Amino acid sequence: MKKLLALLSILLILLAACGPDREVDEDSDTSNNGDTAADSGQPDSLTIWAIEEQTTEIEEITAGFTAETGIEVEVVPFAMDEQEEAMSLDGPSGRGPDLFYQPGIGNLTLKGLVQPMNVDQEVLDTYSEGSVEALSYEGTVYGLPAVVESLAMYYNKDLVPEPPKTMDELQTIAEDLTDASKDEYGFLYPATDFYYSFPFMAGYGAEIFTEENGIFNVEEVGLASEAAVKGGQLIQSWVDNDFIPKGVTSDIVSGLFNDGKVGVVINGPWALTDYKEALGDSLGTAPLPQLENGEYPITFLGTKGWMLSAYTDYPEAATDLAIYLTNESSLQQYFEMTAEMPAKSAILSSDDFQNDELLTGFGTQLERAKPFPAAPALSAVWDPMEDALTFITEGEDVEEVLNDAVAEIKQDIEMNYK
Amino acid sequence: MTANKTYNHQPKLALLLSVIPGLGQIYNRRYIKGSIFMILSIAYLFVFFDMLNIGYWGLFTLGEIPGVDDSRVLLSQGIIALILTAFALVFYIANLLDAKRDAVKILDGREKPSFKTAILNVWDTAFPYLLTGPGLVLLVFVVIFPLLFMGFLAFTDYTLMNSPPKNLLSWVGFDNFRDLITVPIWRTTLFSVLAWTLVWTFVATTLQVSLAMFLAILVNDPRVRFKKLIRTILILPWAVPGFVTILIFTALFNDNFGAINRDLLIPLFGTGVPWLTDPFWARVALIMIQTWLGFPFVFALFTGVLQSISSEWYEAADMDGASKWQMFKYITFPHLMFATAPLLIMQYAGNFNNFNIIYLFNQGGPAVQGQNAGGTDILISWVYDLTFESNQFGMAAAISLILGLIVALFAFFQFRKTSSFKEGGKM
Numbered sequence: 001m002k003k004l005l006a007l008l009s010i011l012l013i014l015l016a017a018c019g020p021d022r023e024v025d026e027d028s029d030t031s032n033n034g035d036t037a038a039d040s041g042q043p044d045s046l047t048i049w050a051i052e053e054q055t056t057e058i059e060e061i062t063a064g065f066t067a068e069t070g071i072e073v074e075v076v077p078f079a080m081d082e083q084e085e086a087m088s089l090d091g092p093s094g095r096g097p098d099l100f101y102q103p104g105i106g107n108l109t110l111k112g113l114v115q116p117m118n119v120d121q122e123v124l125d126t127y128s129e130g131s132v133e134a135l136s137y138e139g140t141v142y143g144l145p146a147v148v149e150s151l152a153m154y155y156n157k158d159l160v161p162e163p164p165k166t167m168d169e170l171q172t173i174a175e176d177l178t179d180a181s182k183d184e185y186g187f188l189y190p191a192t193d194f195y196y197s198f199p200f201m202a203g204y205g206a207e208i209f210t211e212e213n214g215i216f217n218v219e220e221v222g223l224a225s226e227a228a229v230k231g232g233q234l235i236q237s238w239v240d241n242d243f244i245p246k247g248v249t250s251d252i253v254s255g256l257f258n259d260g261k262v263g264v265v266i267n268g269p270w271a272l273t274d275y276k277e278a279l280g281d282s283l284g285t286a287p288l289p290q291l292e293n294g295e296y297p298i299t300f301l302g303t304k305g306w307m308l309s310a311y312t313d314y315p316e317a318a319t320d321l322a323i324y325l326t327n328e329s330s331l332q333q334y335f336e337m338t339a340e341m342p343a344k345s346a347i348l349s350s351d352d353f354q355n356d357e358l359l360t361g362f363g364t365q366l367e368r369a370k371p372f373p374a375a376p377a378l379s380a381v382w383d384p385m386e387d388a389l390t391f392i393t394e395g396e397d398v399e400e401v402l403n404d405a406v407a408e409i410k411q412d413i414e415m416n417y418k
Numbered sequence: 419m420t421a422n423k424t425y426n427h428q429p430k431l432a433l434l435l436s437v438i439p440g441l442g443q444i445y446n447r448r449y450i451k452g453s454i455f456m457i458l459s460i461a462y463l464f465v466f467f468d469m470l471n472i473g474y475w476g477l478f479t480l481g482e483i484p485g486v487d488d489s490r491v492l493l494s495q496g497i498i499a500l501i502l503t504a505f506a507l508v509f510y511i512a513n514l515l516d517a518k519r520d521a522v523k524i525l526d527g528r529e530k531p532s533f534k535t536a537i538l539n540v541w542d543t544a545f546p547y548l549l550t551g552p553g554l555v556l557l558v559f560v561v562i563f564p565l566l567f568m569g570f571l572a573f574t575d576y577t578l579m580n581s582p583p584k585n586l587l588s589w590v591g592f593d594n595f596r597d598l599i600t601v602p603i604w605r606t607t608l609f610s611v612l613a614w615t616l617v618w619t620f621v622a623t624t625l626q627v628s629l630a631m632f633l634a635i636l637v638n639d640p641r642v643r644f645k646k647l648i649r650t651i652l653i654l655p656w657a658v659p660g661f662v663t664i665l666i667f668t669a670l671f672n673d674n675f676g677a678i679n680r681d682l683l684i685p686l687f688g689t690g691v692p693w694l695t696d697p698f699w700a701r702v703a704l705i706m707i708q709t710w711l712g713f714p715f716v717f718a719l720f721t722g723v724l725q726s727i728s729s730e731w732y733e734a735a736d737m738d739g740a741s742k743w744q745m746f747k748y749i750t751f752p753h754l755m756f757a758t759a760p761l762l763i764m765q766y767a768g769n770f771n772n773f774n775i776i777y778l779f780n781q782g783g784p785a786v787q788g789q790n791a792g793g794t795d796i797l798i799s800w801v802y803d804l805t806f807e808s809n810q811f812g813m814a815a816a817i818s819l820i821l822g823l824i825v826a827l828f829a830f831f832q833f834r835k836t837s838s839f840k841e842g843g844k845m
Contacts, residue, residue: 088581088583089490091583092485092488092583093491107578110578110579110581110584111581111583111584112485112584246674247673247674247675376578376579379807383785384785387784387785390695404787407787408785408787411788411790412790412808414603415603415604415790415808416577416578416579416808416809416810417578417579418579
């Protein structure tokens with residue numbers, strides 16, 4: 001038995017000794033480096049990951065690119081929220097795409113999945129306000145935006161002939177139309193959802209994280225500032241005056257609006273088809289009304305665009321493809337096919353867009369919207385703020401509630417995002 | 419006879435020669451077996467050398483060039499290398515023992531079996547292994563491999579801010595465990611969650627068992643009629659899928675719109691209870707829901723055991739002048755416990771990790787100041803949040819290991835102590 005053990009231990013030592021053998025690895029490493037350096041040639045084909053619902057539309061657009069440059073484009077359908085995970089495994093192994101479609105920079109730079117895009121400033125200037133920022137991190141551009149979305153105001157022309165331009169007008173509408181016993185309301189929106197309520201705080205000047213040149217300082221959370229408190233008090237006043245009932249959710253809002261019982265709601269472009277079907281010609285859109293300090297509420301600008309993979313063999317050709325996919329004619333085509341708002345100032349401010357009653361609200365509000373702060377720590381903000389807004393709607397002291405929420409956010413950031 | 423030849427045959431030499439698989443067998447003059455072993459070993463080394471090489475290197479270093487080496491892939495390769503080595507070791511030891519055994523046989527003067535007999539012998543001994551082999555391989559790669567991966571992750575520093583493929587992971591030894599106990603926020607959360615988990619396990623399970631026992635004894639009474647109907651109705655909470663029940667209960671317990679507050683408490687008492695927003699009441703609600711969900715199974719169990727207690731015990735006790743409580747304490751209760759002890763232990767262990775109810779009810783409950791987990795988070799739901807929301811993979815793995823250890827220890831000690839395992843049929 002002892003001999004057996006002795007033999008085994010010798011074997012184990014041998015195994016450990018042959019472990020740190022870099023020779024085999026060195027070869028494969030240098031060959032990898034060799035590949036990435038030699039991308040000067042034009043590729044035969046590029047691969048892009050597009051969301052499943054829009055693959056056909058994208059293919060139509062890329063056909064134009066192939067006609068122009070002769071490079072084939074393979075469009076692979078891939079669910080948007082699965083792309084990040086898949087990229088982190090497929091990218092390094094060489095099976096990843098050259099471009100992929102993501103709703104913002106998020107954690108992509110943290111994980112090393114994207115590389116900086118080299119795009120002329122004049123091209124970057126053609127995109128709508130804030131959309132390029134949404135796909136940048138600390139000032140460097142990693143992707144080009146295709147579509148944008150933001151909240152805007154929907155109103156029922158039968159109940160509200162002219163959309164309110166200021167908060168006072170909105171207040172009057174709410175006073176006139178609200179009759180809770182009949183489930184009729186002048187103004188409704190899901191007040192406890194931070195995505196919907198923050199625009200009012202931002203309009204007074206609140207910032208989630210202080211920013212400088214695209215770099216966000218996550219140590220300073222500005223959600224308990226005076227501006228935020230003012231925004232919170234405005235929201236609280238609506239609930240106190242019974243304009244908005246407690247515990248209202250977006251389902252309830254949409255349900256009542258579709259029934260024609262609400263004058264004004266706040267919602268995003270995703271609800272457009274639904275509302276149009278229910279209200280038909282009575283539906284109109286408008287930007288959010290002006291606050292009493294002269295500023296407009298700043299909604300969150302959601303951007304989706306093409307990100308340049310860090311593992312692509314042809315970054316320049318891929319950048320060209322991204323520019324093509326997001327140029328004016330492609331986005332116009334895409335907009336006509338899918339009704340998603342394009343991230344191009346030229347289209348958004350065009351007469352067609354502005355004069356379309358259902359789009360004018362969005363067109364204007366999109367230029368007033370600001371992208372989400374490009375910091376991973378943003379994930380720490382949602383839940384505590386939702387709790388805070390719930391307490392605010394239940395009548396608790398706004399400043400106290402916001403201070404508690406900020407303490408919680410800071411603690412979460414301390415633990416997970418440092 | 420080959421008697422004079424065998425005096426020189428040494429089992430120890432056979433053993434030593436078997437360091438190179440096959441040589442020992444050849445020394446024993448089992449030429450075919452020896453060559454097969456040798457060919458197999460050489461083939462193994464040929465095929466797996468690369469994998470073992472990179473695997474062990476990756477396991478020790480977790481990569482050296484960020485961006486080129488992916489620590490997760492290297493870790494996986496390392497674990498596969500370990501598994502392959504384990505398989506090889508088993509074969510190797512079998513080879514050593516086989517050589518020694520055969521040498522001893524030759525020393526005893528037994529004849530070398532013919533080729534045909536040898537094959538038949540192998541078939542006989544190996545048959546069960548052949549049948550379970552594929553299952554074992556599947557088990558190793560589908561169950562053991564992920565477990566080992568998670569186990570190793572607990573000793574790395576894998577978080578969102580330090581994630582492959584951009585960054586390399588590194589071995590941090592017991593740092594994660596140390597942080598859990600020393601860093602104030604982790605320590606507070608860990609002990610708070612652990613405390614609640616233990617309280618939850620104990621209270622919820624005991625309550626559901628007590629309720630089940632009470633109802634079982636009640637329904638079993640000879641004076642009760644429509645026994646079948648009553649028992650069927652009482653089994654229903656178990657019959658309805660747990661998911662559905664929990665989701666409906668969540669709606670019922672909703673602070674503002676739930677039926678319990680709106681239709682029961684406010685009309686009766688004028689004020690509702692903050693079921694979902696206050697940690698204490700959320701916990702109470704959870705315990706109540708679990709009692710509802712858990713008692714039918716134990717009820718059925720106890721009913722079965724009760725019916726097996728012969729009535730002679732009770733008659734004898736009655737004649738001796740025992741009260742109802744004494745009869746319960748000395749006859750019914752011991753019978754029930756003895757028969758169902760292992761199953762009741764399983765109930766406790768099951769509730770300790772009852773992720774479904776905690777997560778479906780309130781996703782771990784209202785947020786609590788000063789800790790990282792929610793008010794009703796148990797260890798397993800906290801690990802879930804750490805993994806999918808905070809991306810703190812290293813810590814989550816460390817807590818999972820602690821969790822596994824607790825459950826294993828608990829089950830082990832309980833099974834050992836329970837008399838029903840030590841002496842069967844004492845009653």
